[in-house]
Amino acid sequence: MLRVEGLSVRYGPVDALRDVSFEARRGEVTTVLGANGAGKTTLLRALSGLVPTRAGTATFDGAAITDRGPETIARMGIAHVPEGRGVITELTVDENLRLGTFACLPRSERRHAIEEIYEYFPLLAGRRRRSASFLSGGERQMLAIGRALVSRPRLLLLDEPSLGLAPIVTAQIMATLRDLTSASGLGAVLVEQNARSALSIADWAVVLNLGRVVVADQPARLAADTDLRHHYLGF
């Protein structure tokens, strides 16, 4: 559903991404791994239109999305959960979710879609009127994912959902992601530093180093390759 070919991004004189190609499939989790500065976040930001690309193309279900602008790309059904979660702490939990419904859903379906998210994450339902600033890290991640899902996207881009979370919370988030994709045919691109837990749920893995794709393979094969793990994945 997402096909990236020869994508390059430049920040001033620095090549942040060079000739990156990969594919993400419907109903699968594609994880993008690599050290700090490998270009993982830049890749997601380029896909959702936040940074301009220099060369290459990205197509989503056959339609070009390169440099279309984030508002348009979001309306095409790609939901990006940014690094640091992007929950708007000045708004309530319910307002954050409402915000997620505006782009893609007709007015009549919005409330229903929000209630579905509350059923899926009952913890959020109990805090719907509270300011999002009162949520814990794990709850904020749930809210960020819930806000992405409420628009009923076809592709989810997740930037380091495990950042700053306890291992058990990370495991819950990963399991949720696994369930969502297998059950509904949603595609997901998961950027992670925490390679071990990402590999445990992914269907396909891409490793970036200094802006280039080093290897792309089955997660199990990557996890079994000790050299590669030590070099690029840090475990």
Next chain:
Amino acid sequence: MQLFVNVLLSGVVQGMAFAVVALGLVLISRATGIVNFAQGAMGMFTTFIAFSLLTNGLGYWPAFAATLAIGFAFGAVVERTLIRPLQGKPALNSVIVTIGLLVVLEGLAGSIWGNVARGFPAAFSQRGLVIGTTRVAFSQFDVFIVCAVALLVAAVVALFRWTDLGLRMRAAAFSPEVSRLLGVRVGRLFTLGWALACAAGSLAGLIVAPLSSFSPYYMDLYLVYGFTAAVLGGLLSPAGAVVGGLATGLAIAFVGGYLGSDLQPIAALALLLLVLTLRPQGLFGTAEIRRV
């Protein structure tokens, strides 16, 4: 006693005028994170347009409505042509552009309409109302000022709080990038913020003009007081703008009434310094109020 009541009443009226200037500053500061030094001058300029409409025979209320509409459009145009190109640059660049706009508008108004002080008509009688047997310093026009400003602020608060559009505007103000990722067309909302602010500026111009001598510079002092009010209210909260406006209005009315009107600008400056030193986030600068 009579002095006290009159000072109190004139403080409230002045305060409402400051509040509407402050509201414009708040709307722009929320939308684009800058202080618009041309807020007063933009209102002045549209009020001069109203002056031309009135002298050419248009009735007061049609001219009033047209001026608010012109202010709305003017704000949108300024945002698109002067402020948008500076997006992503340091905020100081935009602030300096607004100072430039202030100078240009005052110069332009002077060369079109002349640098003379005139009178500007009020919507209603400016003679003090008679309560019992005494005439108080509170006229029909003052009642109109208080009601018009209160109505405008209530409408803005309701817009932000209870409508989808208002939610989008708040989200765009607090977190533009995340909002864009959610498909919110942030640029349009910034334009709308400027448009609303300048419509408020036009209202300020129309209600202040009959209170002072109407020249290209008549809004300058009100910008200073309005800025004091906005900072007092936390610069981000429309309701805070009203409270800040009333506080500023009452403070300078009492200073003027009991100590002498020469001290009024100094009192406003002292108030501003006091707030910036003791509570730089404003009286209402808590996370809860900032949500408004």
